[in-house]
Amino acid sequence: xxxxxxxxxxxxxxxxxxxxxxxxxxxxxxxxxxxxxxxxxxxxxxxxxxxxxxxxxxxxxxxxxxxxxxxxxxxxxxxxxxxxxxxxxxxxxxxxxxxxxxxxxxxxxxxx
Amino acid sequence: xxxxxxxxxxxxxxxxxxxxxxxxxxxxxxxxxxxxxxxxxxxxxxxxxxxxxxxxxxxxxxxxxxxxxxxxxxxxxxxxxxxxxxxxxxxxxxxxxxxxxxxxxxxxxx
Numbered sequence: 001x002x003x004x005x006x007x008x009x010x011x012x013x014x015x016x017x018x019x020x021x022x023x024x025x026x027x028x029x030x031x032x033x034x035x036x037x038x039x040x041x042x043x044x045x046x047x048x049x050x051x052x053x054x055x056x057x058x059x060x061x062x063x064x065x066x067x068x069x070x071x072x073x074x075x076x077x078x079x080x081x082x083x084x085x086x087x088x089x090x091x092x093x094x095x096x097x098x099x100x101x102x103x104x105x106x107x108x109x110x111x112x
Numbered sequence: 113x114x115x116x117x118x119x120x121x122x123x124x125x126x127x128x129x130x131x132x133x134x135x136x137x138x139x140x141x142x143x144x145x146x147x148x149x150x151x152x153x154x155x156x157x158x159x160x161x162x163x164x165x166x167x168x169x170x171x172x173x174x175x176x177x178x179x180x181x182x183x184x185x186x187x188x189x190x191x192x193x194x195x196x197x198x199x200x201x202x203x204x205x206x207x208x209x210x211x212x213x214x215x216x217x218x219x220x221x222x
Contacts, residue, residue, distance in 0.1 A: 004155075031208055043156075043200070043212045050208065058209075090155055097208040098144045098163075103155035 003027070004104035006091055012110045019078040021107050023091030031094045032074035033101065034058075034066065036087040043090065049074055081111045113138055118201055118213025127222050131188040135201035135213045138182065144204035145177050147186045149197045150215065156200055160186065191220045 007022035023032065033048040035058075045058030047066040055066050063085060067075045074093075078085055088108050092101040118135045125131055133147075143164050148156035160175035162168045162184075168175045174187040184201055201213040 033209075040214075042214045045209060048209065094208070098204050100146050100158045100161045101202075101210055102158065103148075106153070106155045108153070 004091055004093055004102050006089075006104040006107050008107050009105060010108045010110075012112065013078075013081050014112055015082060017081050017111075019081050019109065019111075021076040021078075021089055021091075021109070023074045023076070023093075023104055024072055025074075025091075025093040025102070026072065027093065027095075027102070028071065029093035029095055029102075030071075031096060032068065033092045033094075034064075034074065034076045035090045035092065036060070036085075037090055037106075038087050046076065081109075083111050085109065086111045115139060115205070116201060116203055116211045116213045119216055120214045122217040122219060124219045124221060125191055127191060127193060127220055129191050129220070131186075131191050131195070131218060131220075133186040133188075133199050133201075133216050133218070135184045135203075136182055137184070137203055137211075139205075140179065140182060142203045142205065145175070145184050146202040146204075146210070147173075147175055148200040148202060150200060151197045159199075191218075193220050193222050196220050 004025045034046045035043045049068045065077045090106045091104040094101040145162045147160040149159045150156040165179045172189045176185040198215040200215045202210040
């Protein structure tokens with residue numbers, strides 16, 4: 001069974017704080033993704049990574065950065081949290097192109 | 113035009129009904145199609161995966177791809193209250209990334 005875990009289910013942060021969201025997968029998947037999900041906007045891709053130390057911008061990378069030092073771990077960083085980054089953040093992983101993505105449970109982030 | 117279009121609903125049906133969920137897409141080169149189910153405040157879970165055209169059945173769920181019409185469907189037979197969730201279609205864009213529909217919110221009433 002594929003398992004994708006995210007470090008927190010709920011987070012409350014203040015504007016301007018640096019926020020780290022961690023994602024770990026245990027299936028030796030090559031590719032990992034970070035999305036945010038907002039009502040009416042669906043799932044939007046923030047960043048993705050095809051390999052260790054590699055990263056690619058998704059559709060909405062502004063205000064975010066990522067880190068992938070190990071194959072199983074992909075971190076999303078909000079350098080200076082803002083209220084418009086309040087959202088549900090979802091991590092996913094996949095073996096490769098044409099393969100299904102497997103999602104973690106999500107982190108609900110509230111920025112005050 | 114969006115690459116993937118999905119009616120957001122909401123859709124409300126009585127228990128036992130047959131449910132039909134649909135998406136259309138724009139690029140005829142797409143070949144990998146998925147359906148995800150997402151319960152409230154949870155991450156999406158993979159429900160069905162199909163390659164190219166045709167049908168795939170898994171229990172009460174059937175996924176159908178019509179590449180000539182660029183139309184994908186998910187049918188749920190004998191729907192149950194536990195099927196109440198948001199259903200997302202997703203298509204691999206050949207670059208390893210998925211393009212998601214907006215999701216259709218389904219409610220099955222006892």
